[in-house]
Amino acid sequence: MSEPILEIRDLRKSFDALKATDGVSLDLRPGQIHALIGPNGAGKSTLIHQIAGTLKADSGAIRFLGQDIGGLDTAARARLGLARSFQISSLAQEFSALRNVMLAVQAKAGNSFRFFRQVTSDKSLTEPAMAMLERVGLAGRAHVPAAELSHGERRQLEIAIALALSPKAFLFDEPMAGMGPESSKKLTTFLDGLRHEAPMLLVEHDMDAVFALADRISVLVYGRIIASGTVDEIRSDSEVRRAYLGEAA
Numbered sequence: 001m002s003e004p005i006l007e008i009r010d011l012r013k014s015f016d017a018l019k020a021t022d023g024v025s026l027d028l029r030p031g032q033i034h035a036l037i038g039p040n041g042a043g044k045s046t047l048i049h050q051i052a053g054t055l056k057a058d059s060g061a062i063r064f065l066g067q068d069i070g071g072l073d074t075a076a077r078a079r080l081g082l083a084r085s086f087q088i089s090s091l092a093q094e095f096s097a098l099r100n101v102m103l104a105v106q107a108k109a110g111n112s113f114r115f116f117r118q119v120t121s122d123k124s125l126t127e128p129a130m131a132m133l134e135r136v137g138l139a140g141r142a143h144v145p146a147a148e149l150s151h152g153e154r155r156q157l158e159i160a161i162a163l164a165l166s167p168k169a170f171l172f173d174e175p176m177a178g179m180g181p182e183s184s185k186k187l188t189t190f191l192d193g194l195r196h197e198a199p200m201l202l203v204e205h206d207m208d209a210v211f212a213l214a215d216r217i218s219v220l221v222y223g224r225i226i227a228s229g230t231v232d233e234i235r236s237d238s239e240v241r242r243a244y245l246g247e248a249a
């Protein structure tokens with residue numbers, strides 16, 4: 001089996017007495033979509049934030065491309081190729097979709113944010129940014145401020161931003177949240193194709209999407225992984241059905 005791109009080992013994070021992450025270990029391998037599911041409050045977002053670096057783990061190891069990244073900040077992890085899209089949007093709301101992606105292209109190139117005003121027409125930024133918008137189906141909305149995009153379009157924009165960083169792995173926290181069935185289907189097809197670009201750790205409550213996409217599913221309950229396996233293994237696991245899936249399986 002190929003070496004994991006991302007390795008999590010015995011990760012722990014408490015908020016006072018609450019063990020939000022209680023000894024989690026998992027691997028993300030090349031070409032893989034690894035879904036992380038579990039009930040509300042199970043610790044899925046907390047885990048994603050520790051991997052991205054927006055939250056510091058209490059203990060445990062996070063290795064990315066063979067390197068221990070536990071001591072790196074969010075920006076350094078992103079520069080290594082760890083791209084993320086969170087439940088809570090980090091878009092610059094007053095900027096157009098195109099400008100938002102240009103910021104990411106510029107960050108990837110290592111340029112300073114301060115000079116952004118002078119480079120808004122720089123083709124080395126506009127062209128790749130436009131190409132990313134085309135990929136996610138947002139080219140026609142390039143000049144619309146992020147604040148005026150629909151919820152689904154904002155999620156597409158976040159993915160375009162993630163793509164602009166030439167990621168080696170994606171962390172997605174509920175990309176389908178708040179989307180209607182049509183948009184969810186479209187996004188599912190898009191994410192399916194994305195696995196060849198970089199593997200993905202996907203937190204998602206939409207079980208249709210998870211079952212359609214996941215190569216592997218890990219089930220988190222009270223901060224612990226209670227089961228990990230293929231879609232079929234997870235669907236037929238009686239403990240998982242009791243703890244989470246219920247009738248959805």
Ligand SMILES: Nc1ncnc2c1ncn2[C@@H]1O[C@H](COP(=O)(O)OP(=O)(O)OP(=O)(O)O)[C@@H](O)[C@H]1O
Binds near residue numbers: 018041
């Ligand atoms: N900053 C924080 N301070 C204190 N408690 C927190 C903090 N962040 C999360 N928690 C708690 O940690 C637990 C895990 O929360 P988390 O948001 O990671 O769950 P989740 O599985 O992502 O839930 P959901 O599916 O509802 O998004 C919850 O009990 C939550 O209240």
